[in-house]
Amino acid sequence: MTSEIFSLAKYLAASRSEFSLSEMNQYLSRKYEEKELFDILKMHFFDLGLYCSPDLKCSKLVKRALPADESVVTELEGLLKEPVLPLRIEKLLSSYIERTCGKNWNTGDTARLIRENIISQKEEYWKGEGGSGYPKIRIVSYLLYHFPVYFCQYQYLLLELFKGGLLFNKMRIIDAGSGPGTITLSTVDFFRKLQDVYSRNNMDGKLSIRIESIEKELENILCYEELSKNYMSGGSANIIIGEPVRSSIETAPVPHDADLIVFSNVLAELKSTPPERANVVERIASGSRDPTLIIIEPADLDNSKALRVTQQTLVRKGFNVYSPCSFIWGKMCSGDNCWSFKEQGNITAPDFMKKIADTTDSYRYMNTDMKFSSVILRKRGSSKHNYRAKGKFMALSNLKKHIEKHINVATSVMSGNLGNEKTLVFKICDGTVREPCYAIMPVYHMSENNRELMKADYGDIVEIFGVLVRENKEQASFNLLVTRNTIVRITGV
Ligand SMILES: C[S@@+](CC[C@H](N)C(=O)[O-])C[C@H]1O[C@@H](n2cnc3c(N)ncnc32)[C@H](O)[C@@H]1O
Incomplete structure (x- = not known):
């Protein structure tokens, strides 16, 4: 029966510019409530190229860059000016932490265990080690310490893409090495903010976004599923999250036709050398015609330098740096010996972070400064700056x-x-x-x-x-x- 509905939706999507879900009943072998049809179809809207409004009218979505008018950009920049975890996300994480570690997670032995974990996790990152995955207590430590900053800092990269015309009304986004879902949830929050801004400016904010993820640790996937399911409940069907793929990114099925692929704090965890990591990125991007790639790593010397080596290996494979590097004299650098990172300021600490930091050496458990190394790469053309130096300057x-x-x-x-x-x-x-x-x-x-x-x-x-x-x-x-x-x-x- 579902296949009948799906075929009809496919036909209507191809032959009409707009139709209502209730209209489908004219052609189906039995009658359905509109809501039933909606629930059956919602995971397919993206592939059907449909946008379905809250009053269940569906129209075809032609892919185009999202309009980045000055007023919209200014409003969006205003929303990101004082970075903070959205209250809804903070509550979601708090209840996950409570369910996992009990109501009194921030006292006694549990708190001690979490604090020990936060410290050991930090040491692993600085050494570029991934440790042995994140059993529950490790996930909780991650949510308490790393998640808030990573969630917020990534939105500035999305803003940069938006301003550069690299975000589209129809996008397939891959969150590679998704962990508990930092990037996925941040993406949803960003697009929801953008939709609100469009609606306040009476602009067309029709979107169809599909986010897919790849992650190798089961515990992380379970956390990802729980957080994303709760976050998406009651939301529209125009942003959907696919079933996570449980796999290493080295061997995962290659995603098809992705528009944006994000590797946030994952490449440094691979056992391979920085140039070899470029092969992993290249393979994941190989099924997409014109993707944008974001790679984010911690700002410390080793991880930051490693990122530039991976980046320049990708450049030699034909990828193009959109930002932050500009090759002003038209020459490519080697990527060696380059320590460069962005400082984006501080986020406001969420209450759960303050709770775990409410102890001696409080600063060890507070993580609020957004300092990160990143690169935006494109498989085809376009750099953020196209400036070329001429004679009067010296290289x-x-x-x-x-x-x-x-x-x-x-x-x-x-x-x-x-x-x-x-x-x-x-x-x-x-x-x-x-x-x-x-x-x-x-x-x-x-x-x-x-x-x-x-x-x-x-x-x-x-x-x-x-x-x-x-x-x-x-x-x-x-x-x-x-x-x-x-x-x-x-x-x-
Ligand atoms: C530091 S966390 C980053 C999570 C998330 N991307 C973020 O920015 O918060 C790294 C994640 O990558 C996963 N990971 C590490 N190596 C991986 C691999 N080879 N394939 C897939 N996932 C991997 C880890 O299990 C972990 O969930």
Whole structure:
């Protein structure tokens, strides 16, 4: 019977621009309530290319980039300005923690066990080890300590894609190494926020999003299913979550026609070397024509550097960096020796985090700063910045020949302030140099000429005129001293 309904829906979707579910009864061998039809079909709306409104009118959805009008972007940016776990997600996680560890999870032996786990989990991450999976207490520790920051930081990458026209009204999204569902739930929350903004602006917010996941640990999948089922209950059918695939990403069935594939904090857990991880990513992306890939890793030295090696191996395989790197001189870097990460500020700690941190050495259990290394890759074309340097600038690979001279450079800003309030230090890169380079600006040299350096966002390209080259032999790096006469301009290209 279901196949009759499905075939009819397929036929109607192909032959009409709009139909109501109740209309289907004219052609079926028995009558159904609209709600029944809805429940039978809802997991298929995406494949049928249908959008079904709350009043159960279905229309065909033609894939297009989601409109990113200035008013929408401004409103969305406003919503992400003070990052915090949405209350509904916080409650969901709290009840999972209570169900798993009891109402008094934050006291006595249970709390002690959780705190020990939080500490050991952190040590494993810094060593790039995945440990032996996450039995229940490990999942709870993960939810308490890592989930909130990872959930929030990822939404800034979605915002970047949105602003760049890389989010569509119809998308298949793959959450690879999904753990308890951080990325999946964050994606749903982001699209729900976006739909609200569209509706407030009287704009067409019709969406059909399907999220699929791959995860190797059963316990994580069970948690993923529980959290996502509870989160989705009562929601519309225009964002759906598929059955998780239990597998290693090295051997999982290759997803077909994905628009976005996210590897959040998973590649560092693979036993393989950073270049070999690129093969895993390439294989997962191989079934998709034009996907966007997001890879996120922790910001520490080892994991961050490993990510750039994986990234550049993917570039050599034909992928294109959308952001944060710009290859200003048209040359590809090796990806070696590059430590660069984004600092996005702090989230407000959820109550459950405050509870587990309510002990001596409280800071060990608080995790609120969003610091992460990431890359957005595209299988085809398009970079965020298409700027190319011309003759009047010098490539950073030539700095050695110009020590103690004033020069002009065009470069990306690849860090926030790494110095202090008196001396601002920004990592810079133009894709030509292996040694780390920094723009150094003593605050007493700040002037109308050079103030824009402080305003540059992570990955923005700046033109710097009249900057003094210095070598730091001890650190094997170069410093470009920005003085009050140095001119800095953000290019905006
Ligand atoms: C640090 S958690 C990240 C979870 C989630 N993506 C996030 O950002 O919060 C890493 C997850 O990747 C899973 N994982 C590790 N190696 C994997 C592999 N080879 N294949 C699939 N999943 C893997 C782990 O079981 C764990 O759930």
